[in-house]
Amino acid sequence: AAIKRTALKIGMIPADGIGKEVLPAAQRVLEALGSAIPKPEFIPLLAGWEEFNKNGKALPEETIRVLKEECDSAMFGSVSSPSHKVAGYSSPIVALRKHLDLYANVRPVKAVPIPGQPFFKADMVIVRENTECLYIKKETIETNSDGSKIALATRQITSRASERIGKMAFEIALRRGQERQAATDPHAWWKGEPKVTIVHKSNVLSVTDGLFRESVRSIKEGTDKYDGVKMEEQLVDSMVYRMFREPEIFDVAVAPNLYGDIISDGAAALVGSLGLVPSINAGDDFVMGEPVHGSAPDIEGKNIANPIASIRSAALLLSSLGYIEPAAKINAAVDAVLAEGKYLTPDLGGKSSTTDVTDAILKRL
Numbered sequence: 198a199a200i201k202r203t204a205l206k207i208g209m210i211p212a213d214g215i216g217k218e219v220l221p222a223a224q225r226v227l228e229a230l231g232s233a234i235p236k237p238e239f240i241p242l243l244a245g246w247e248e249f250n251k252n253g254k255a256l257p258e259e260t261i262r263v264l265k266e267e268c269d270s271a272m273f274g275s276v277s278s279p280s281h282k283v284a285g286y287s288s289p290i291v292a293l294r295k296h297l298d299l300y301a302n303v304r305p306v307k308a309v310p311i312p313g314q315p316f317f318k319a320d321m322v323i324v325r326e327n328t329e330c331l332y333i334k335k336e337t338i339e340t341n342s343d344g345s346k347i348a349l350a351t352r353q354i355t356s357r358a359s360e361r362i363g364k365m366a367f368e369i370a371l372r373r374g375q376e377r378q379a380a381t382d383p384h385a386w387w388k389g390e391p392k393v394t395i396v397h398k399s400n401v402l403s404v405t406d407g408l409f410r411e412s413v414r415s416i417k418e419g420t421d422k423y424d425g426v427k428m429e430e431q432l433v434d435s436m437v438y439r440m441f442r443e444p445e446i447f448d449v450a451v452a453p454n455l456y457g458d459i460i461s462d463g464a465a466a467l468v469g470s471l472g473l474v475p476s477i478n479a480g481d482d483f484v485m486g487e488p489v490h491g492s493a494p495d496i497e498g499k500n501i502a503n504p505i506a507s508i509r510s511a512a513l514l515l516s517s518l519g520y521i522e523p524a525a526k527i528n529a530a531v532d533a534v535l536a537e538g539k540y541l542t543p544d545l546g547g548k549s550s551t552t553d554v555t556d557a558i559l560k561r562l
């Protein structure tokens with residue numbers, strides 16, 4: 198919702214590994230926007246694997262309280278996870294999504310030509326439902342009389358969850374249309390009207406995917422608000438094929454949880470480095486930016502992590518709060534630095550540090 202605020206209170210949860218290096222970069226960029234946004238106030242908060250090892254809680258109650266009572270948004274860095282199951286530990290990100298009712302995972306996949314890197318014309322957003330589908334984890338296993346086994350999983354699709362994710366997808370499509378108008382972007386590969394593609398497999402799963410499809414369709418059909426947004430459908434298998442063959446034909450794609458998980462990771466491959474892909478976890482009242490990459494223990498503490506995923510996550514957070522022009526400005530600065538190719542971190546074949554890249558983006562801003 199585009200509420201204009203006098204202040205922005207952003208909970209900052211760097212958590213583990215390179216999260217502690219890339220989140221400050223995002224903070225610097227937000228600070229540099231000056232009067233273009235309400236003055237941001239950053240509230241540092243604890244969570245993560247290291248916090249669990251220190252104080253026994255991966256997500257301290259105080260962090261949840263402050264987020265709920267004092268913040269209107271948050272930025273999350275990255276979390277390390279133990280390679281084996283550890284008693285009492287569970288991912289703070291999953292818990293945060295539950296506590297804050299962040300039912301959508303929104304992942305823009307935007308490719309900018311980078312000198313020396315392969316390039317695809319991708320500029321799309323994948324909107325993934327994040328609360329149901331096969332991931333409700335209702336699984337059973339039984340042994341037949343002949344000793345063979347049968348495992349079953351329940352897939353839950355509700356009209357309520359499908360409608361709200363559909364609504365979010367249409368809202369994002371509208372916003373992207375506005376963003377394209379706010380700034381001339383040479384890398385906006387989708388040139389047409391705003392468009393939502395519903396991803397499903399209702400030719401086979403006619404009941405569950407059928408309900409998903411119908412629910413999303415009903416959002417556009419129930420109002421004239423989205424008259425300017427086209428709606429089309431893709432079966433998930435052909436979606437994967439077309440996403441790699443001709444990514445430029447997609448604007449916003451909306452999918453149930455499992456398909457969304459798979460296509461959003463797949464689509465990230467179109468971008469060149471995990472260090473470039475941002476996301477937000479969004480609900481109706483709260484939004485949390487989070488780079489898609491993990492804590493990258495192999496490069497931790499060296500000041501060489503790519504800060505762009507975090508910086509783009511901050512831009513995405515702003516645009517979802519209604520600050521469309523400042524968000525477009527951040528992305529334009531990032532695109533320009535990438536296209537110039539002078540300041541690139543090692544994941545993109547460069548020699549620059551996290552700080553160098555951030556400085557270059559700030560200069561463009």
Ligand code: ATP
Pocket residue numbers: 215219275276277278471472473489490491492493494495496501502503504506542544
């Ligand atoms: P985790 O268990 O936290 O998910 P991981 O090693 O499985 O850690 P990532 O942290 O996502 O997964 O890293 C995968 C690879 O991508 C690593 O080699 C890492 O160095 C690299 N990588 C991830 N993020 C970045 C980044 N921001 N900048 C540069 N390289 C990155």
Ligand code: MG
Pocket residue numbers: 491
């Ligand atoms: Mg990982």
